[in-house]
Amino acid sequence: MLRFMAVCLMALMLGACASSGQKITPELVSQIEVRKTTVAEMSELFGSPTSQSYGAEGKLSMTWMYVFVGPFGTGMKQQSLAVLFNDDNTVEKYNVLDAAPGGVRFGP
Numbered sequence: 001m002l003r004f005m006a007v008c009l010m011a012l013m014l015g016a017c018a019s020s021g022q023k024i025t026p027e028l029v030s031q032i033e034v035r036k037t038t039v040a041e042m043s044e045l046f047g048s049p050t051s052q053s054y055g056a057e058g059k060l061s062m063t064w065m066y067v068f069v070g071p072f073g074t075g076m077k078q079q080s081l082a083v084l085f086n087d088d089n090t091v092e093k094y095n096v097l098d099a100a101p102g103g104v105r106f107g108p
Contacts, residue, residue, distance in 0.1 A: 021066040022047045024079040029096055032083075037091045042083060059092070060085040 028045050049062040066079040083094040
């Protein structure tokens with residue numbers, strides 16, 4: 001009986017869902033205003049970025065990622081938000097990619 005319970009517990013653990021990052025929802029994205037939203041406000045909305053770098057012109061770019069994997073690897077969903085900031089640390093432009101089936105791409 002103990003062995004059976006251990007096998008069942010392991011099966012539940014292996015079949016569990018997993019996610020990383022914060023979901024990028026249209027409601028959150030609608031709060032981004034070009035030339036108004038700051039780096040600090042972006043971090044408040046989406047948490048710590050997955051990556052950040054400076055381009056050749058010295059402009060900061062940040063990327064946020066969200067990944068969800070359903071039970072047994074089914075229902076995978078990936079989202080990314082890439083933002084380029086102006087010299088005054090406000091959003092210059094951004095792009096959202098939702099790689100789920102039927103996902104959308106939007107941004108100014």
